[in-house]
Amino acid sequence: MQIQTHGIAALSLALVTSGAFAQDEIAPTPFDPLVWADVRVAVDSGRHMGGEEIGRTAWHTLVQSPGATWMRLEFGKDTELAQELQAAGDGAFIRITSLMDGDEQRLDAVSLAQWSHGSAHFNGDALLVELVTGGNPEPSRVRIVNVQAGQEPVREKSQCGSVDDRVFVQDNRVARIVPVGCTGWLINNDANHQFLTAGHCPAGGSMTTLHFNVPLSSSGGTIVAPAIADQYPIDSTSYQSNNGGVGADWCYFGAFPNSNTGLTAWQAYRTALDVVLPPTSTTGNQIRITGFGTDTGTANQTTQTHVGSLVSITTSSLSYNADTTGGNSGSPVIWENQGVAIGIHTHGGCTTSGGSNLGTSWNLAAPRNALTTPRGACRAMTFTPMATLPTRFAAAGGDTMDVTLASPSGAAAPAAARMLYRTEGASTWSSVNGTLVSGTTYRFTTPAFSCGSRVQYAFSARMGSTGGLCTFPSDMPRRWFTADVVTTSLVLWEDTFETSKGWTVSGTATAGAFDRNLPRGNGFQGDPTIDNDGSGQCYLTGRNAGVNVDGGTTILTSPAIDARGGFNPQITYARWFNCATGSNANQDTMTVEISGDNGASWVALETVGPTGTSSTWVRRTYAIGNYVTPGAQVRVRFTTSDIGAASVVEAAVDGVRVLADAALGWCGKEGDFDQDGTVGASDVGLMLLQWDLPGITDLDGDGATGGGDLALELLNFD
Numbered sequence: 001m002q003i004q005t006h007g008i009a010a011l012s013l014a015l016v017t018s019g020a021f022a023q024d025e026i027a028p029t030p031f032d033p034l035v036w037a038d039v040r041v042a043v044d045s046g047r048h049m050g051g052e053e054i055g056r057t058a059w060h061t062l063v064q065s066p067g068a069t070w071m072r073l074e075f076g077k078d079t080e081l082a083q084e085l086q087a088a089g090d091g092a093f094i095r096i097t098s099l100m101d102g103d104e105q106r107l108d109a110v111s112l113a114q115w116s117h118g119s120a121h122f123n124g125d126a127l128l129v130e131l132v133t134g135g136n137p138e139p140s141r142v143r144i145v146n147v148q149a150g151q152e153p154v155r156e157k158s159q160c161g162s163v164d165d166r167v168f169v170q171d172n173r174v175a176r177i178v179p180v181g182c183t184g185w186l187i188n189n190d191a192n193h194q195f196l197t198a199g200h201c202p203a204g205g206s207m208t209t210l211h212f213n214v215p216l217s218s219s220g221g222t223i224v225a226p227a228i229a230d231q232y233p234i235d236s237t238s239y240q241s242n243n244g245g246v247g248a249d250w251c252y253f254g255a256f257p258n259s260n261t262g263l264t265a266w267q268a269y270r271t272a273l274d275v276v277l278p279p280t281s282t283t284g285n286q287i288r289i290t291g292f293g294t295d296t297g298t299a300n301q302t303t304q305t306h307v308g309s310l311v312s313i314t315t316s317s318l319s320y321n322a323d324t325t326g327g328n329s330g331s332p333v334i335w336e337n338q339g340v341a342i343g344i345h346t347h348g349g350c351t352t353s354g355g356s357n358l359g360t361s362w363n364l365a366a367p368r369n370a371l372t373t374p375r376g377a378c379r380a381m382t383f384t385p386m387a388t389l390p391t392r393f394a395a396a397g398g399d400t401m402d403v404t405l406a407s408p409s410g411a412a413a414p415a416a417a418r419m420l421y422r423t424e425g426a427s428t429w430s431s432v433n434g435t436l437v438s439g440t441t442y443r444f445t446t447p448a449f450s451c452g453s454r455v456q457y458a459f460s461a462r463m464g465s466t467g468g469l470c471t472f473p474s475d476m477p478r479r480w481f482t483a484d485v486v487t488t489s490l491v492l493w494e495d496t497f498e499t500s501k502g503w504t505v506s507g508t509a510t511a512g513a514f515d516r517n518l519p520r521g522n523g524f525q526g527d528p529t530i531d532n533d534g535s536g537q538c539y540l541t542g543r544n545a546g547v548n549v550d551g552g553t554t555i556l557t558s559p560a561i562d563a564r565g566g567f568n569p570q571i572t573y574a575r576w577f578n579c580a581t582g583s584n585a586n587q588d589t590m591t592v593e594i595s596g597d598n599g600a601s602w603v604a605l606e607t608v609g610p611t612g613t614s615s616t617w618v619r620r621t622y623a624i625g626n627y628v629t630p631g632a633q634v635r636v637r638f639t640t641s642d643i644g645a646a647s648v649v650e651a652a653v654d655g656v657r658v659l660a661d662a663a664l665g666w667c668g669k670e671g672d673f674d675q676d677g678t679v680g681a682s683d684v685g686l687m688l689l690q691w692d693l694p695g696i697t698d699l700d701g702d703g704a705t706g707g708g709d710l711a712l713e714l715l716n717f718d
Contacts, residue, residue: 034179034223036072036148039065043129043144050082051137054090058140059131063147068125069222070150071098075117076143081109082136090135094142100124104260105228111259115233120259121178121209121225125149148179150222160321160350160357166304169290172269174332176211176223176292176301177201177234183291183331184210184253185341186265186272190371191380191474193266194238194254196275197330198346198360202251203243207234210255212265214292214302221300229260229268238376242366247316249346250360250367251330254377257469264469267477271529273332274520275362278313278342285310287320289345289357291331301327307336311356316364318343319356333359339520339547374408381414382406383459383472386441393483395451403434403472404441405461412464419444420476421457424619429477431460449485456480456534473534480534492569493561494657496535502559503539508552509642512541512649519543519652526578527650532617533574538654540576541640549588549649553641556653560598563630563658564693570659571636572621576652577608584647586611590640592620596628599635603627617654624658634658671716673697678718687713 041063048058065071073096084091093108100123107115131142174185175195182201186193201207212230217223225231232255241251257264266272279285290305308322318333324345333343344367347358362368374380386402393399405414417434434442442461449455458476462469473479484491495501497516505514518536520543521527527548531538539556541549563569577590589609593602605622624630640651671679673686690697690705697705699712 034181035151036070036179037065037068037151039147039149041144041147043142045131045142047139047141048131048133049137049139050092050133051135054133054135056133057130058133059142061129061144062126063129063144064126065147065149066125068149068151069123069218070225071122071125071127072148073119073127073129073144074146074148075112075119076145077117078141079112079117079143080139080141081107081112082134082138082140083109084134084136092131092133092136092140095130095132096120096122097128097130098122098124099126099128103228107259111233111256114235114256115259116208116236118208118233120228120231121150121211122228123225160308160323161354162352164295164323164325166293166295166306166323166325168299169303169305170213171290171303171305172212172265173271173273174290174292174303175232175265176214176327177207177330178209178211178223180207181292181301181327182207182329183293183327183345185330185332186269187341188272188274190252190374190378192254192374192378192470193264193272193474194252194374194378196332196344196367197251197253198344199241199243199249199251200346201330202236202239202241202253207236207253209233210265212269216298216302217300219297221295221297223301229258232256232258232265235377238374238378240370240373240375246347246358247314247360247364248366250344250364250370252367252370252374252378254374256377262469267469267471270477273334273341275341276335276338277362278318278335279310279337280313282310282313284337286336287318287322288334288336289320289322289324289328289331290334291324291328291345293325293328293331295325310335313361314363316361318359318361319349320359321350321354321356323350324348324357379408379463380474381408381461381463381470383461383470389481391483393446393449393455393485395449395485397446397448399446401444401446402437402441403444403459404439406440407463414440414442414461415464417442417444417459417461419446419457419459420471421446421455423450424454424456424482434459434461451485453485455483455485457483479530479536482533492563492658494655495558496533497531497537497539497654498535504557505554506557507554507639507641509549509554510551512547512549512642513554514539514541514556514638514651514653515543517543521547521650525648525650526581526613526615528576528615528617528652531652531654532576532619533655538652539638540652541650549640549642549651550646551642553639553643554651555637555639557599557637558635558656560632561634561636561658562632563624563634564632568623568625569630570621570623571634571656572619572659573636573656574617574619574654575608575638576615576617576650576654577640578613578615578650579609579647580611580613581648584645586613587644587647588640588642588649590638590651593637593639594622594624594627595635595637596624596631596633598633599637602637605636615650617652619655671699671713679713679716680718684710684713684717 045059082092184195184197210232238254306323311319331345332341343359345359418431459472592605699709
């Protein structure tokens with residue numbers, strides 16, 4: 001057995017900068033690479049046939065490296081795993097388990113290729129490796145050729161000034177890149193929500209894995225691997241980068257889904273950064289750097305952040321005095337005032353006596369252009385519905401949707417096409433497979449749903465069996481399509497807030513007034529990170545992280561709504577309210593009121609708070625007639641405030657609809673308007689009251705209740 005110690009040396013090449021900066025020579029921010037011993041091994045399972053018992057452990061071995069702080073396995077290219085045939089789970093897979101903490105990874109034929117024939121990083125010095133065969137009778141074989149055994153690193157530290165001001169933060173927009181020891185971050189600017197980092201990271205070392213939800217390191221500073229569910233294999237074919245020094249140092253790259261959960265990082269954490277052009281002036285602008293820099297003890301290579309001043313802006317670079325250390329290479333340069341990224345941290349120019357650190361500005365066209373020509377896992381598939389997607393599904397199922405899928409030029413053909421769905425409020429998604437009908441057009445058929453429910457749905461496919469997962473909408477599960485499940489239905493009025501329908505905002509608040517926009521917060525202060533109905537926008541009290549109601553009251557008032565034309569109209573809406581974080585918590589409220597006289601008078605529907613609030617969307621439904629007359633000038637308004645001692649108040653509103661009974665879940669016989677189970681004289685009487693009017697009694701759908709509808713009603717007569 002041959003052992004060779006590995007470590008990636010820190011970059012030390014001096015680079016000349018433009019005259020815009022005080023220093024003549026600036027060095028790239030040092031890496032903080034993992035250090036390990038390569039242990040060459042020759043472990044071979046031999047060939048084992050499947051087809052007998054699904055889930056049978058055909059072979060196992062214990063791999064040990066005494067004293068290692070972490071371990072990673074490398075498999076030979078001749079390792080082969082029988083693929084799935086028809087049923088999920090009938091293929092072979094490798095199961096690796098840490099004896100230290102019990103964490104487990106499963107690698108099948110697809111995910112083994114995505115992980116480049118390597119494993120995730122495991123804590124401890126002993127791993128149980130098992131070959132589990134499935135229903136496919138083809139042979140499988142496991143060959144382990146190398147073990148990476150983690151060792152204590154040698155750390156280099158620097159900061160702006162005599163004190164390191166970085167503090168710990170939990171932020172799943174950023175990830176630790178190993179083994180090179182850089183920082184990468186999720187972006188909203190591309191279709192697949194992939195990553196940016198510094199160009200000298202792939203140029204100077206190996207980038208194999210992204211770590212999220214990173215735990216504290218050991219007291220000696222040795223990193224601790226996160227759960228296997230928080231590790232993602234990097235696609236080396238996706239790299240577009242340049243290692244050209246200050247103002248020309250960037251990398252755009254992608255990662256495959258997690259092998260255990262099947263989710264991409266975006267789908268798992270639902271948070272990413274918008275990247276925008278920087279401000280035109282430094283005055284009053286602050287910069288936040290968040291990443292996995294070096295430190296002493298348990299803080300080493302964990303998520304830390306610091307805010308400093310923006311010092312200078314050029315056509316390609318930025319400088320700032322936020323603290324960074326080795327391992328921060330690739331961190332987002334966050335414009336703190338707006339909560340968006342404006343560049344990539346790349347070079348250290350600070351010393352303990354002061355100075356400025358530097359990064360590549362989003363003013364530079366090259367990385368922006370790279371996003372328009374993605375490679376590998378960054379490439380997106382196009383989904384083209386052959387007709388308008390439905391907003392209503394039959395409770396019995398059987399609705400069909402034909403969607404044409406197209407991979408980018410040079411990419412593998414679409415595969416594994418699925419419709420994803422869940423009922424509103426459910427925490428998990430289910431799926432149905434698409435059926436290929438012609439070319440690359442797939443037909444998706446809905447299953448049966450509970451009548452009266454609301455279904456959220458989307459589509460997914462892969463570019464080839466090992467390609468990246470693509471979704472439609474592209475930012476699913478942040479956005480999706482919706483459909484009401486009914487036999488007959490009537491939506492009198494609705495607003496998803498994607499366009500302006502005449503809502504007004506008033507009040508005395510000095511900050512955090514209701515605003516129709518995309519949520520951009522990170523959830524740290526109880527703010528929503530996504531809207532409720534999946535359309536994208538909602539009304540919320542400050543779109544950016546850290547912005548909430550201050551200094552008074554903010555009021556959101558609807559336009560006049562016509563609640564006529566249906567029986568027992570009801571108003572439904574989703575609201576968000578949290579005042580349970582920060583100082584002076586649990587002091588404020590959110591009230592919802594309704595008016596039947598165009599706002600001349602108001603009746604309370606509900607008051608939320610001051611205690612018992614939480615960071616979640618809540619849907620409420622009220623029968624309008626129980627509060628006001630359901631006429632043509634119904635309005636609803638939402639009021640929240642921060643009055644008295646300053647506190648954190650976060651509120652939002654989405655998906656406001658006025659519905660007739662049938663749209664709320666009545667799934668009885670057609671024409672049974674009074675819902676007594678039969679079509680009789682009372683139903684005919686209700687139809688006559690609606691004569692010449694639209695609504696639920698318009699059975700033939702011609703826009704008015706008339707003779708044709710009466711004829712249909714009589715056919716249904718019991």
